[in-house]
Amino acid sequence: MKAVVLEKPGELVLHDRDMPVCGVGEILVRVRACNICRTDLKCATVGQRDLVYPRILGHEIAGEIIAKGKNVIGYKVGQRVYIHPGISCGVCEYCKKGQDNLCDQIKIMGFNFDGGFQEVIKIDQKAMNSRVINRINDAKLAYEEISFIEPLACCVNIQDRLKMDRESVLVIIGGGRLGLLNLFVAKAEGIKNVILIEENEERRNRGKALGFDAVFNGSDPDLLKQLQMTTNNKGVDVVIPCCPGPEALDLALQILRKKGTLGYFSGISRDDAFYPDINLIHYKEISVVGSYGCSAKHSRKAKTLLESKKVNVRPLISHRVKLEELARGMDYIKNGDGYSTIVVMN
Numbered sequence: 001m002k003a004v005v006l007e008k009p010g011e012l013v014l015h016d017r018d019m020p021v022c023g024v025g026e027i028l029v030r031v032r033a034c035n036i037c038r039t040d041l042k043c044a045t046v047g048q049r050d051l052v053y054p055r056i057l058g059h060e061i062a063g064e065i066i067a068k069g070k071n072v073i074g075y076k077v078g079q080r081v082y083i084h085p086g087i088s089c090g091v092c093e094y095c096k097k098g099q100d101n102l103c104d105q106i107k108i109m110g111f112n113f114d115g116g117f118q119e120v121i122k123i124d125q126k127a128m129n130s131r132v133i134n135r136i137n138d139a140k141l142a143y144e145e146i147s148f149i150e151p152l153a154c155c156v157n158i159q160d161r162l163k164m165d166r167e168s169v170l171v172i173i174g175g176g177r178l179g180l181l182n183l184f185v186a187k188a189e190g191i192k193n194v195i196l197i198e199e200n201e202e203r204r205n206r207g208k209a210l211g212f213d214a215v216f217n218g219s220d221p222d223l224l225k226q227l228q229m230t231t232n233n234k235g236v237d238v239v240i241p242c243c244p245g246p247e248a249l250d251l252a253l254q255i256l257r258k259k260g261t262l263g264y265f266s267g268i269s270r271d272d273a274f275y276p277d278i279n280l281i282h283y284k285e286i287s288v289v290g291s292y293g294c295s296a297k298h299s300r301k302a303k304t305l306l307e308s309k310k311v312n313v314r315p316l317i318s319h320r321v322k323l324e325e326l327a328r329g330m331d332y333i334k335n336g337d338g339y340s341t342i343v344v345m346n
């Protein structure tokens, strides 16, 4: 079977590997779609904190069960599944509270284990015990759509943590994949006023068409005034920056009202020279709420959002590549080309 292996940063190599053997308590999943995440790009180019080489990247995985070992109950060959990438211990305080994304023992597919950029992935007993396999009940949901569950679940996590209500004014900075997924989650929760700040005009127009209530250009000198007007002088309650770079973080602090809340769900590069004005947290009594990835519970909620049609990710599918074209797919992500790039396998 084919697998793309990251030998070291900058070196993705197509390998022919032996098909994994399905042992007792294990299942084999044929990967049918694996969405490329910005984290994959970061791992492939500069490396990442938890990454050990050689490694098969990819943690946004949809596929089909093709074999099951003895003692596996509740799963059938041919079932369509989403694989939650985090394998947690199940017994620590975080795991017991359903906060398994924070488990000290957590191992993540595509970081600590091989991930989805291979034709077949083995789910071993430990992963099975961690209930990483989620059956898809909706036969109409395409594998490409299923591969959005993980990033959608990360948006569910941050918004869960932010405890907004329907009247909250939410600003999302960045109208790419995660910005739009955050919009969809907010709208599914009934939040009435969701505003996009985005430099790119095409993305602003697209954002408006997909449900943002108002869209602005971040470099507009009248931005603060316009935000006051569009919120009837209420101001911005919550901001979620959805683009890399500390400038978005700085802008978030500038536009938040006093007592507002910053939702911080994806890290920024630490070697960037720009320094956000964090004193604004002090002056404006801003709350900062962080989130890291998603728990198994958030994955299930994201799956339900797709299956119930409360969220439709189809408009985000812009590029499809074959497994052997992964490097080209990474280039789309690097160049900000389109809204998503998905590795599709038959």
Ligand SMILES: [Zn+2]
Residues within 6 Å of the ligand: 037, 038, 039, 059, 060, 150, 151
């Ligand atoms: Zn991801």
Ligand SMILES: [Zn+2]
Residues within 6 Å of the ligand: 088, 089, 090, 091, 092, 093, 094, 095, 100, 103, 104, 105, 106
């Ligand atoms: Zn744990």
